[in-house]
Amino acid sequence: xxxxxxxxxxxxxxxxxxxxxxxxxxxxxxxxxxxxxxxxxxxxxxxxxxxxxxxxxxxxxxxxxxxxxxxxxxxxxxxxxxxxxxxxxxxxxxxxxxxxxxxxxxxxxxxxxxxxxxxxxxxxxxxxxxxxxxxxxxxxxxxxxxxxxxxxxxxxxxxxxxxxxxxxxxxxxxxxxxxxxxxxxxxxxxxxxxxxxxxxxxxxxxxxxxxxxxxxxxxxxxxxxxxxxxxxxxxxxxxxxxxxxxxxxxxxxxxxxxxxxxxxxxxxxxxx
Amino acid sequence: xxxxxxxxxxxxxxxxxxxxxxxxxxxxxxxxxxxxxxxxxxxxxxxxxxxxxxxxxxxxxxxxxxxxxxxxxxxxxxxxxxxxxxxxxxxxxxxxxxxxxxxxxxxxxxxxxxxxxxxxxxxxxxxxxxxxxxxxxxxxxxxxxxxxxxxxxxxxxxxxxxxxxxxxxxxxxxxxxxxxxxxxxxxxxxxxxxxxxxxxxxxxxxxxxxxxxxxxxxxxxxxxxxxxxxxxxxxxxxxxxxxxxxxxxxxxxxxxxxxxxxxxxxxxxxxxxxxxxxxxxxxxxxxxxxxxxxxxxxxxxxxxxxxxxxxxxxxxxxxxxxxxxxxxxxxxxxx
Amino acid sequence: xxxxxxxxxxxxxxxxxxxxxxxxxxxxxxxxxxxxxxxxxxxxxxxxxxxxxxxxxxxxxxxxxxxxxxxxxxxxxxxxxxxxxxxxxxxxxxxxxxxxxxxxxxxxxxxxxxxxxxxxxxxxxxxxxxxxxxxxxxxxxxxxxxxxxxxxxxxxxxxxxxxxxxxxxxxxxxxxxxxxxxxxxxxxxxxxxxxxxxxxxxxxxxxxxxxxxxxxxxxxxxxxxxxxxxxxxxxxxxxxxxxxxxxxxxxxxxxxxxxxxxxxx
Numbered sequence: 024x025x026x027x028x029x030x031x032x033x034x035x036x037x038x039x040x041x042x043x044x045x046x047x048x049x050x051x052x053x054x055x056x057x058x059x060x061x062x063x064x065x066x067x068x069x070x071x072x073x074x075x076x077x078x079x080x081x082x083x084x085x086x087x088x089x090x091x092x093x094x095x096x097x098x099x100x101x102x103x104x105x106x107x108x109x110x111x112x113x114x115x116x117x118x119x120x121x122x123x124x125x126x127x128x129x130x131x132x133x134x135x136x137x138x139x140x141x142x143x144x145x146x147x148x149x150x151x152x153x154x155x156x157x158x159x160x161x162x163x164x165x166x167x168x169x170x171x172x173x174x175x176x177x178x179x180x181x182x183x184x185x186x187x188x189x190x191x192x193x194x195x196x197x198x199x200x201x202x203x204x205x206x207x208x209x210x211x212x213x214x215x216x217x218x219x220x221x222x223x224x225x226x227x228x229x230x231x232x233x234x235x236x237x238x239x240x241x242x243x244x245x246x247x248x249x250x251x252x253x254x255x256x257x258x259x260x261x262x263x264x265x266x267x268x269x270x271x272x273x274x275x276x277x278x279x280x281x282x283x284x285x286x287x288x289x290x291x292x293x294x295x
Numbered sequence: 296x297x298x299x300x301x302x303x304x305x306x307x308x309x310x311x312x313x314x315x316x317x318x319x320x321x322x323x324x325x326x327x328x329x330x331x332x333x334x335x336x337x338x339x340x341x342x343x344x345x346x347x348x349x350x351x352x353x354x355x356x357x358x359x360x361x362x363x364x365x366x367x368x369x370x371x372x373x374x375x376x377x378x379x380x381x382x383x384x385x386x387x388x389x390x391x392x393x394x395x396x397x398x399x400x401x402x403x404x405x406x407x408x409x410x411x412x413x414x415x416x417x418x419x420x421x422x423x424x425x426x427x428x429x430x431x432x433x434x435x436x437x438x439x440x441x442x443x444x445x446x447x448x449x450x451x452x453x454x455x456x457x458x459x460x461x462x463x464x465x466x467x468x469x470x471x472x473x474x475x476x477x478x479x480x481x482x483x484x485x486x487x488x489x490x491x492x493x494x495x496x497x498x499x500x501x502x503x504x505x506x507x508x509x510x511x512x513x514x515x516x517x518x519x520x521x522x523x524x525x526x527x528x529x530x531x532x533x534x535x536x537x538x539x540x541x542x543x544x545x546x547x548x549x550x551x552x553x554x555x556x557x558x559x560x561x562x563x564x565x566x567x568x569x570x571x572x573x574x575x576x577x578x579x580x581x582x583x584x585x586x587x588x589x590x591x592x593x594x595x596x597x598x599x600x601x602x603x604x605x606x607x608x609x610x611x612x613x614x615x616x617x618x619x620x621x622x623x624x625x626x627x628x629x630x
Numbered sequence: 631x632x633x634x635x636x637x638x639x640x641x642x643x644x645x646x647x648x649x650x651x652x653x654x655x656x657x658x659x660x661x662x663x664x665x666x667x668x669x670x671x672x673x674x675x676x677x678x679x680x681x682x683x684x685x686x687x688x689x690x691x692x693x694x695x696x697x698x699x700x701x702x703x704x705x706x707x708x709x710x711x712x713x714x715x716x717x718x719x720x721x722x723x724x725x726x727x728x729x730x731x732x733x734x735x736x737x738x739x740x741x742x743x744x745x746x747x748x749x750x751x752x753x754x755x756x757x758x759x760x761x762x763x764x765x766x767x768x769x770x771x772x773x774x775x776x777x778x779x780x781x782x783x784x785x786x787x788x789x790x791x792x793x794x795x796x797x798x799x800x801x802x803x804x805x806x807x808x809x810x811x812x813x814x815x816x817x818x819x820x821x822x823x824x825x826x827x828x829x830x831x832x833x834x835x836x837x838x839x840x841x842x843x844x845x846x847x848x849x850x851x852x853x854x855x856x857x858x859x860x861x862x863x864x865x866x867x868x869x870x871x872x873x874x875x876x877x878x879x880x881x882x883x884x885x886x887x888x889x890x891x892x893x894x895x
Contacts, residue, residue, distance in 0.1 A: 052815075058815070070830060077687070
């Protein structure tokens with residue numbers, strides 16, 4: 024991880040910038056991801072269109088049929104930025120190769136360095152995948168953009184990024200204890216897909232489950248930002264959602280500190 | 296150039312290999328769609344042979360074509376032209392049959408199961424090569440004793456030192472007692488005691504079973520201790536092929552003499568040889584070996600001018616560096 | 631005879647690769663259970679997803695809750711099995727850093743080397759949990775013994791096909807890009823579509839996901855066979871088509887591997 028060497032003297036922002044720039048080196052991968060993010064939501068759109076047609080209705084649980092297209096495309100677009108699973112992959116590499124020891128003795132905070140590095144990746148993804156799909160979706164369907172909602176959109180994504188970074192940081196710490204954590208982070212994606220609103224808009228859940236999901240951290244990953252910008256969510260839902268998310272970030276932050284403190288010794292012993 | 300005979304374990308004749316790579320023309324976003332074709336000639340007409348039961352060192356700097364040559368020998372690649380015969384077979388066409396009679400150690404590449412004790416990897420090799428159980432146990436005991444590995448059952452491979460790992464790698468590659476062993480940088484990064492044991496084991500294999508060994512290396516000590524024959528590759532061509540002794544005679548028929556002179560001694564050294572170093576009363580001089588100069592040297596060291604002296608014959612390392620500078624020099628003149 | 635010998639040698643090598651892969655994994659006994667419990671999250675999430683669909687809507691026309699659950703379990707198994715047999719990052723690293731060279735110095739074919747050396751054993755736990763979902767869903771469907779056998783055979787052939795397709799794409803993308811990023815994106819997109827009945831995508835979509843990218847053989851057709859939507863005739867068609875595709879893929883892989891050039895020197 025040569026790019027992390029920028030930390031010496033230049034600080035975390037420099038790492039973010041270097042990561043962003045070095046991502047340009049993987050253009051074909053970017054195109055492949057863009058293609059996947061554009062093609063994959065078609066499956067959901069087809070599925071739900073057929074379900075709505077079979078149910079012979081235009082709204083189910085308050086979710087209008089007309090919003091299916093924009094919803095699944097925007098969810099797909101956000102999916103390239105959050106959840107930030109890169110963090111645990113990076114950590115697994117660092118810990119199992121033993122490189123982590125060299126980072127821990129350098130004059131920077133390793134967890135912050137990880138967030139800066141993956142933040143560069145996320146910014147790159149946001150610029151070259153999320154925004155293009157957003158514009159394509161807007162141009163295709165067209166919906167009313169409310170300035171305040173547009174302004175809240177990137178903020179919610181940023182908060183979602185931070186929250187999932189903390190979750191994956193804790194999973195990354197597991198790399199010192201188990202052989203392979205990539206399966207664990209993939210499994211978590213399945214959970215996020217369903218409970219976070221990637222496969223089903225959360226309002227479609229039965230009322231009881233839906234209200235529980237709103238409080239849980241998953242809702243803010245996909246559903247909240249998309250529901251905000253597309254006008255699906257009411258103002259009270261948005262403010263509550265952001266407050267819940269800030270609360271969860273605080274909880275996960277404290278939990279991360281604890282996990283880091285407990286596992287640090289084991290992490291240092293691994294690989295080295 | 297030696298001709299290939301039935302006694303050769305390896306016979307290579309006028310082998311050529313060119314690689315084609317594609318590089319992006321520019322760094323723009325779509326540049327991946329148009330790439331420039333570049334060709335790299337890795338081997339440019341290589342011929343040499345290796346006698347059965349001999350130990351041959353294959354020397355060459357990075358990019359000299361060594362690795363390519365090894366890949367041709369084990370059958371991972373086919374040559375563009377020329378013939379490769381290993382143990383009487385065409386490696387590219389009969390790779391699998393050949394693999395049963397060949398053992399290969401490729402530098403630092405992991406052969407062993409990292410999460411298991413090395414004994415498990417040996418067991419894997421036993422089953423893969425279908426070695427009879429009692430034979431296998433006899434061989435394993437022998438190699439473990441020779442290499443002084445204490446316990447191959449207790450610790451996981453990931454917990455072993457690099458030296459121990461290389462020893463285990465070596466065992467895994469030779470358990471099926473191959474007729475030919477190809478060692479690519481087998482002692483790179485390995486500590487001295489382990490290196491010595493690895494060399495001793497290679498020699499033991501040659502003496503006991505008549506195994507042919509080809510060793511590609513950067514480490515000249517390997518050559519000095521092990522090799523009888525030396526092949527030197529440079530820029531895809533064989534620039535030297537002969538015995539280790541020939542190499543020393545060609546480029547190392549000189550001695551280095553260190554002289555400590557008495558005060559106020561006045562001696563003309565220019566007729567004797569080339570002065571390499573001179574400090575106060577100390578002179579280091581390189582002298583070509585011939586009768587006249589030997590006589591002059593004998594007279595000099597017995598005279599009152601010289602207080603003390605030390606005569607040494609050159610190390611293979613010095614021979615090699617002289618050799619490379621001469622090959623380089625010849626190239627420079629041609630241009 | 632030589633052909634059969636080579637085939638048996640290949641099988642033996644793949645078996646050994648599996649055996650020692652498992653030995654490695656079982657060296658960490660506790661983790662075995664840890665993965666088994668953790669991996670259950672994926673089929674549970676699928677269950678919830680399909681439960682919601684059938685709870686709040688009338689569902690997909692022509693498909694019952696348990697049929698869709700069965701399909702989702704098949705897709706889950708496939709998406710765990712493919713990386714289990716052939717981990718894309720492992721394979722690209724093997725090609726890039728030359729481990730593959732090392733495997734080629736052993737007495738088996740290049741294709742065997744590919745099948746025997748790049749499995750990620752931890753992936754099996756995810757397969758086991760998805761299988762549990764398949765069995766649960768299957769228990770609620772009326773089936774015949776013949777149906778089960780036909781389903782199993784089609785699934786195995788389909789999985790082999792998808793693994794081979796995966797290997798071909800890895801080899802191509804390694805040649806061009808030296809990385810595995812594209813492959814994973816492709817596979818992800820594919821399993822997203824395979825998660826729903828192919829009939830949703832119309833005739834063109836079905837043909838594409840059957841004959842061009844043959845993921846249908848591993849997920850959709852086994853589900854149709856199992857739930858009795860199609861019968862023996864369809865099974866025989868699937869058998870013939872997948873056999874032809876396996877042959878074609880095998881040829882492509884063999885040719886690709888012959889031209890393989892690792893780190894040059």
